[in-house]
Each structure stands twice: as structure tokens, then as C-alpha cells.
Amino acid sequence: MQHKEIKIQAFSESAFHSLGFALQRMEDHYRSTHGKPDVPHRHDYYTILFIEQGEGSHSIDFTEYQIANNTIYFIQPGQMHQVVLMQEPKGWIITFTEEFLIANSIPDKLIRDIYLFNDYGQSPPLPVAERDMPVYRNLIDQMEHFTSSLENYPMEAAGSLIKLFLIQSNNNCSLHKNDNPQLTETTNHILRHFKQLLDRQYADTHKVSDYADALSVTSDYLNKTVKSITGKSAKDHIQSKLIIEAKRALLFSELSNKELAYSLGFEESAHFNNFFKKSTGLTPSEFRLMAHHS
Incomplete structure (x- = not known):
């Protein structure tokens, strides 16, 4: 198969780019591309894939992960990734820029301290327990509501909700590390x-x-x-x-x-x-x- 040029997707190609934040249903994206397989590409912004239902594979920097229900993927700017879906998924694509983090006083330290956005070929998905799913759904519902209906301060609302999303995810991630007494x-x-x-x-x-x-x-x-x-x-x-x-x-x-x-x-x-x-x-x-x- 002829290789297609691997491009860096700029945030200006996304919706709501003036906010530095965008939220899209995975099923809408799937339909808009007619279910065609993704091609390897990079972003100049952060991406979170929140998958409630899905089947296929997700490659991040040359490591392939099988897509499973109730999982979250965190992709840094510059990482190569490719999503190949076997059927229409259910979930969300959340994207935001470095400038969005700065504007909303989300410190770089938070991004670096949490073990969600990893590099060096290790970016495994975060499994979400069924009992925690309502928390995530509520946060995303609020993101959708505030960014689509607020005339004033939609970015600030999105910033607060992204911060809560990251903190919730870090708490879930930390559950897998608490058994290690050396983690100080x-x-x-x-x-x-x-x-x-x-x-x-x-x-x-x-x-x-x-x-x-x-x-x-x-x-x-x-x-x-x-x-x-x-x-x-x-x-x-x-x-x-x-x-x-x-x-x-x-x-x-x-x-x-x-x-x-x-x-x-x-x-x-x-x-x-x-x-x-x-x-x-x-x-x-x-x-x-x-x-x-x-």
C-alpha cells in the first residue's frame, strides 16, 4: 500500500480552536470519516480519548494497544498515534493546547507530576472501573454544556473541568501505585x-x-x-x-x-x-x- 505522508495536525484544524479546547463525540468523528482507518499522524496539542465502547487498536509511538471499553488514552503533543476501529465507537475526543493550560492556570507541574501523559514508548490506556464512569460522564456532560451554551467564559469553565478530569484520572492511576512503598x-x-x-x-x-x-x-x-x-x-x-x-x-x-x-x-x-x-x-x-x- 502506498504510504501517505504523516502530518502534524495543528490545533487550528479543530473546532473551537479559538478557545484552545475542543470536544467531539467519537461516533460523530467516525461517521464524518465514513469509518475509514486512521493514518499515523501527530498533533501539536494534547489529546484525550475517552472510550466507553469500542473495538480495534490504538498505536502510540509504535506501541500497539487493543481498544477496550471504559478506557482512557492520553497523548502528548508530538507523539505519533493511529486509531483503527472495527466498528462505530462510543466515546469522546478531548483536545487542548499548551496555551489553554497556561490561560487556565493549570500548571505544567500537574501535567508532569501525574503519570498520564507519558513518553518513551510507554503510554498505556487507563482502565476505568464501572463505579467511576458516572464521574467521568458528568464531567464530560458539563464540558459539552458549558462550551456550547455559555456566551461568557466558556474557556474558563472548560479549564476547570479539564483540571478535575485530570485529577480524577490521576487518582485512579494512583490506585495502581499505592502498593509500592518506595513511591514517595x-x-x-x-x-x-x-x-x-x-x-x-x-x-x-x-x-x-x-x-x-x-x-x-x-x-x-x-x-x-x-x-x-x-x-x-x-x-x-x-x-x-x-x-x-x-x-x-x-x-x-x-x-x-x-x-x-x-x-x-x-x-x-x-x-x-x-x-x-x-x-x-x-x-x-x-x-x-x-x-x-x-
């Missing part, structure tokens, strides 16, 4: 700042020791702390981040392998090629060719 404010702080550093410096250094030094801890402590929360060591996160960024660049850019290797902080393209093949089983050229012809 200190470990949260270290993980949060490690991820911030990694987002900024993944191309500058690939060494755990450099991140540990920046956080004033030992490499061993950083590895163990990160693993106690995420199940992956700091080294694993660094490598996953590099692989994800490499895959994105291979799909979205025209960089040569040598240029890509240099942009990711590899001094030798051969080293990058070996690293990529060890992680994926394919050379960068093979991955690009396969992706563009799939």
Missing part, C-alpha cells in the same frame, strides 16, 4: 526532574551518570528509583527516548542516517546504526523503507 514525594521529584532533563538533553548526553550528577544522586540510585516507579531503569529510558526520536525522524524528516545520528548525539553513524538495529532488529534505512511501504 522524593522519588516522584527525582523521576519528574529526570524526565525533564531527558526531554531537553537526550541528544547532548546518553550517560546515566550525567543525569545523576545533575540531580545530585548516584547513577545506581537514579536507576533504581526510576525503575521502582516505571519498571524501567534510567538507562532504559534514555535508550527508549533515543529510539522514539529516531523513529519519528525517520518517518517525519528527510534527514540522512548520518545527519540523524549527529542530531541525536552519536559521533559516528555506524554507532547509531548498530544501536538502532540492536533495539529494533532493523537498520535505520530498513525501518524507513518498511514504514513508508506499510
